[in-house]
Amino acid sequence: MTGDNLTSAEQAVLDEIEEKGVDFLRLQFTDILGTVKNVAVPARQAEKAFTEGIYFDGSSIEGFVRIQESDMRLVPDPETFAVLPWRQKDDSAAGRMICDVYDTSTGEPFEGDPRRVLKDAIERAKEMGYEVNFAPEPEFFMFEEDEDGYATTETADHGGYFDVAPKDLASDVRRDIIYGLEEMGFEIEASHHEVARGQYEINFEYDDALSTADNVATFRTVVRAIAAQHDLHATFMPKPIPKINGSGMHTHQSLFTEDGENAFHDEDDEFDLSDTAHSYLAGILEHAPAITAVTNPTVNSYKRLVPGYEAPVYVAWSDRNRSALIRKPAARVPAASR
Missing domain, CATH: 3.10.20.70 (Glutamine synthetase, N-terminal domain)
Structure with a gap:
């Protein structure tokens, strides 16, 4: 051609x-x-x-x-x-x-x-001298299908956080999903069973914002398609089963300058965060209600955002509490401040 x-x-x-x-x-x-x-x-x-x-x-x-x-x-x-x-x-x-x-x-x-x-937002950041990098941690459930091929609420296993076989019966399915993702160019970092029964997480390497957004769309397609080959129904629905943990997608965010420096890092700060990082963090807190309308657009989303299941329920940030709306993880090196 x-x-x-x-x-x-x-x-x-x-x-x-x-x-x-x-x-x-x-x-x-x-x-x-x-x-x-x-x-x-x-x-x-x-x-x-x-x-x-x-x-x-x-x-x-x-x-x-x-x-x-x-x-x-x-x-x-x-x-x-x-x-x-x-x-x-x-x-x-x-x-x-x-x-x-x-x-x-x-x-x-x-x-x-x-x-x-997203492209418009990336262009605005570029005009300010920044490159935006994201790294998502998507969670999902896999359910068994009935004899007609429709999804049930019977989970693929009854394992819990970081469990191994025989409790984690879907490790082979996740392996096939990872192989499929790698064939499509993903750099997979880790895979494990999540807290709820039948719930899993696969993490892939950070990238610029547009590539990451495209990768998330691809990720969901690959997970669903390969799960279906195993007669399982994969879903990214936030809270498919009440009274157990729901699925979220922690998203690591960072800004880098044109010369490759992490704009979020300042070793003189109590939390190793620069003034830029504090302003970025404050902006998310200020606009959290509006952001939530976009990131949590379904009624089911709010069944997840309730106390007791690690999901955020307050507009707050922390460097330790994993259930906070925003968390600043421990930075091993300056480039990892996020």
Whole structure:
């Protein structure tokens, strides 16, 4: 495949599609609630997707546009191309790219696209001289399926925090999930059973904010797909079962200057935090109610935010208490202040 109007990154994707026998592409994006959506196109449409975009009905997507403004366009980011490991067969494979959403009436990026909102925030930080780095710790449950393939509330095991087999019966499933993530370019740091029965956590290495957000969307897709291969239903629902711990996603945050210095570190401070770090922390505390409306958008989210289950219930910060809204973990080296 060759194209005269393609960038080098786009051409590299077309070459990889041909080399790896990719016959279908999933073009993914997220709605206002963070739910991953996608449209599948034959791989031969990849060049058209790059040069013209793929049109879709935005009025059918949660939080996007009204029906009279429904025509929208997906433009894939070639840097996000990956082959889906659970879709590979002897002579064919499926690929994935994450897309930006455009408003066809103006030709401009859609203001309600969560990826666009993040890009704008990253640009503001860059203008201030900072690079934003995130490292998430996503938690999830896996439930057994009934004879019709529907999810039950029977957990995959009855283990607890850091348990091993035979209590942790899903370690083999997590292993397959990790293999799948690594095939898609993830650098996995750790995996373990979480506090609640049937609950797990897999941590991957920090990256810039946009790459991390894309990775979280990919992570959820991979976890669900590979769990389904084991006849299990994976869910990131915050509180699927009452009276046990729910799932959260601790997110390590840091700012680095253009010369690679950690803007959050100051060894003369009681907590090794700079004035910039204190201001950043204060900003999150000040805007916590508004932030929560975005990060916890469902009724079920608030079933998790109750006392007794390690979830935050007060707008507060700490360097020790893991249930605080914000925690400053012990920094082993200056670059680790976060």
